[in-house]
Amino acid sequence: MRRLLFFLLLLLNTSLFAQIPLSDSATISLVTVAPGTELYSIYGHSALRVRDRAQNLDRCFNYGTFDFDQPGFIVKFMRGKLLYYVNPEPGRAFERGNLADHRSMVEQELNLTFDQRQELYRLLRENVREENKYYKYDFFYDNCATRIRDIVKKPYGDKLTYSSNGSDSKTTMRQLLDPFQRNYPWTDFGIDIILGMPADRIASPEDHMFLPEGMMKVFNQTKTPDGKPLVSSVRNIPDPPPGEVIMPYNRFTKPMFISLLVFALGLFTMRYPKAERWFNGVFYFVLGVAGLIIFFLWFLTDHQATKNNLNIFWALPANLFYFWRNPRAANMLLYQRITGGLAVLVLLLWPFGIQEFPLPALPLVALIAIKGLKTSLKFKV
Numbered sequence: 001m002r003r004l005l006f007f008l009l010l011l012l013n014t015s016l017f018a019q020i021p022l023s024d025s026a027t028i029s030l031v032t033v034a035p036g037t038e039l040y041s042i043y044g045h046s047a048l049r050v051r052d053r054a055q056n057l058d059r060c061f062n063y064g065t066f067d068f069d070q071p072g073f074i075v076k077f078m079r080g081k082l083l084y085y086v087n088p089e090p091g092r093a094f095e096r097g098n099l100a101d102h103r104s105m106v107e108q109e110l111n112l113t114f115d116q117r118q119e120l121y122r123l124l125r126e127n128v129r130e131e132n133k134y135y136k137y138d139f140f141y142d143n144c145a146t147r148i149r150d151i152v153k154k155p156y157g158d159k160l161t162y163s164s165n166g167s168d169s170k171t172t173m174r175q176l177l178d179p180f181q182r183n184y185p186w187t188d189f190g191i192d193i194i195l196g197m198p199a200d201r202i203a204s205p206e207d208h209m210f211l212p213e214g215m216m217k218v219f220n221q222t223k224t225p226d227g228k229p230l231v232s233s234v235r236n237i238p239d240p241p242p243g244e245v246i247m248p249y250n251r252f253t254k255p256m257f258i259s260l261l262v263f264a265l266g267l268f269t270m271r272y273p274k275a276e277r278w279f280n281g282v283f284y285f286v287l288g289v290a291g292l293i294i295f296f297l298w299f300l301t302d303h304q305a306t307k308n309n310l311n312i313f314w315a316l317p318a319n320l321f322y323f324w325r326n327p328r329a330a331n332m333l334l335y336q337r338i339t340g341g342l343a344v345l346v347l348l349l350w351p352f353g354i355q356e357f358p359l360p361a362l363p364l365v366a367l368i369a370i371k372g373l374k375t376s377l378k379f380k381v
Helices: 002-019 073-079 091-100 114-127 144-156 173-181 185-194 212-221 255-269 273-299 330-352 359-378
Strands: 027-033 045-052 057-066 083-090 105-110 134-136 231-237
Touching (some): 027 114, 027 212, 045 091, 045 114, 045 212, 057 091, 057 144, 105 212, 144 212, 173 185, 185 255, 185 273, 212 231, 255 273, 255 359, 330 359
Antiparallel strands (some): 027 045, 057 083, 083 134, 105 231
């Protein structure tokens, strides 16, 4: 009986939430959450907040929610098939959760007419319906920020044009990520390895908005079709906001230093066949694992940004079939010539910007090329 009563109350609450229109004093605002320290949070977060004190309503429509308990979570996440959904969580709980994680927020109230607020609220309510709430996440093109970017335009009949002021016309999608990854050099290195040529497309003004901070800046600069600012007021949570936290790092553990160390060690061991065999085993195994990840993300997932990845020319998955073999065997010598030739091709392509290769990979690619050249000059197959 108690369960039935609870269910009826929940159903009643959902029905009221879906049907009651907003009052004249209601507001809708964009809430931009500062980056966190966990990998999934370093790019920040966005939500749309609907507040109506007359109805005791305060909800943050959060498009970045996913269920850890859904079957095959890890596999779906890796393959780009993980379903995200919009969650209308209580506004104060949204605030408290982010403040507990030491993440400040900026709330921008949107300059909407009464009818536009009603329409945007109606669209949000439609989105939270069970048959509409789920979507397949895409890092660049369909995420918690782009969903908000697109839905805010609709009450204007799609006549709202987002401002391009302050958007660098030569910045690529990959380069937009760099400011958020600067405190995490290994993350930056890894992301640059797995992103392919699509990430090097020049970002349009609306592309800048796939990042919450980029959307916040564009909203500040945008005018409505009748010439009014899209943002009517701004509030910092907390106020004043905390200063930027600079993460300490040791330069001797940065990817470039490690790559140069590997390069030097690789050259040194070339003078000692036994040491070189051990070095090659570890070196080509690591390259093979990296290549396998690149191959998987390119061919076996729905991630668009990881397609056409030229890093696979120097990080070959085939290395996993050869790393354990005798480096002086005939097929291994031929294989090193092939890998060396592909590495030379990457070095020749590097200056032309066909794809932005990660700079810490340069010593590794050079080492592969040198090993291939040495094999070609010293041995005949």
